[in-house]
Amino acid sequence: GAVVSxxxxxxxxxxxxxxxxxxxxxxxxxxxxxxxxxxPKQSLMLMATSxxxxxxxxxxGVEKDKFLINHASLTLSTLTVTSAHPEDSSFYxxxxxxxxxxxxxYFGPGTRLTVT
Amino acid sequence: AQRVTxxxxxLSVFKGAPVELKCNYSYSGSPELFWYVQYSRQRLQLLxxxxxxxxxxxxxxxxxxxxxxxxxxKPFAQEEDSAMYYCAPTRQGNTPLVFGKGTRLSVIA
Numbered sequence: 001g002a003v004v005s006x007x008x009x010x011x012x013x014x015x016x017x018x019x020x021x022x023x024x025x026x027x028x029x030x031x032x033x034x035x036x037x038x039x040p041k042q043s044l045m046l047m048a049t050s051x052x053x054x055x056x057x058x059x060x061g062v063e064k065d066k067f068l069i070n071h072a073s074l075t076l077s078t079l080t081v082t083s084a085h086p087e088d089s090s091f092y093x094x095x096x097x098x099x100x101x102x103x104x105x106y107f108g109p110g111t112r113l114t115v116t
Numbered sequence: 117a118q119r120v121t122x123x124x125x126x127l128s129v130f131k132g133a134p135v136e137l138k139c140n141y142s143y144s145g146s147p148e149l150f151w152y153v154q155y156s157r158q159r160l161q162l163l164x165x166x167x168x169x170x171x172x173x174x175x176x177x178x179x180x181x182x183x184x185x186x187x188x189x190k191p192f193a194q195e196e197d198s199a200m201y202y203c204a205p206t207r208q209g210n211t212p213l214v215f216g217k218g219t220r221l222s223v224i225a
Contacts, residue, residue, distance in 0.1 A: 034212045043202065043217040044160070093160065095213075104150075105206075105213060107160040 002028045004096050006108035013084055013115055021079045021111045023094030029074035030096035034105070035067075038091040050077040084115040118143050120203055122216035129193050130224050137188040137219045139177075139203030147205035149186045150213065151177055154200040163188075163201070173197070193223045 003026040013019050023033055031052045036044040048069050049057040056069035066088075068080040081088055091112050095105040119142040129135045141147065151163040164172045166179040166186060177188045186203060200220050204213040 036215075044215045046212050046214075049212055095160075104162055104165070109159045 002026075002096070002106040004094065004106045004108040006092075006094060006111050008111060009109060010112045011114070013113070015085055015115055016083055018080055018082045019084055019113060021081075021092055021094075021113070023077045023079070023096070023108050025075045025096045025106070028096070030077075031074060033071060033077040033094055033096045035069060035077075035079050036093045036095065038093060038110070040091075044093060047079075052077075081113065084113070086115045089113055089115045118205070118214050120205060120214055120216035122201075122203055122219050124219045125217070126220045126222065128222045128224060131195055132192050135190050135193045135197070135221065135223075137201050137203075137221065139186045139188065139216060141184050141186065141203070141205050143184075143205045143214070145207060147207060149177075149179055150204045150206070151175070151186075151188050152202045152204055152213075152215075154202070154218075156199070160202070193221075195223045195225055197221060198223045 005024045005026055007022045011019055033050040035047045037047050038044045046059050047062045050069045050071040052071045052074050058064045066082055071077040091110050093110040094108045097105055121140045123138055149166040152160050153163040154160045164170060164177060175188055175190045177186055179186050198221055200218045202218045203216040206213045
């Protein structure tokens with residue numbers, strides 16, 4: 001099956017710094033990737049839809065200037081948490097669609113961000 | 117508005133007992149429905165989709181358009197079924213999934 005990777009798997013950063021998380025589709029091309037956030041013991045919340053070659057579409061309530069998304073190629077999307085604060089500590093998960101006409105999505109393993 | 121309701125946050129059953137995880141949706145158009153599962157310390161993965169009408173790991177789910185439900189069932193629960201289960205509809209095409217809040221299934225030996 002299709003594989004999606006994320007890097008890093010864990011990151012600890014100081015308050016006020018920025019952190020970049022990468023999401024890669026390893027064996028297929030994904031024109032669209034999705035970024036989710038998951039708080040402990042809660043469901044996934046869609047943050048934004050990342051479109052290759054164009055601007056991301058953010059969900060209501062998600063600050064686009066804080067969570068910068070870049071989808072530079074068909075296999076790579078990045079999420080940068082700028083000026084991180086402790087409340088940004090969470091589990092960030094990306095997913096990639098299987099391609100045109102295929103609705104299944106493949107999920108990355110997630111990145112645990114801890115802001116101290 | 118698109119909504120997915122999984123009324124049970126936690127469901128505990130004994131090994132060998134039947135299990136039903138409920139899911140109701142409110143979604144415009146004709147969504148495609150999925151069940152995703154997240155085992156402890158593993159990534160989210162697809163369990164089954166309604167269009168394939170298959171049984172995966174003994175689980176089945178029937179789409180009831182009249183009741184707008186897509187309940188997940190298994191006749192005999194196993195300990196390895198303990199996990200978080202998410203019901204998720206999506207529109208046709210490459211659009212994001214809308215996740216329910218999830219139900220944690222705990223199968224007791």
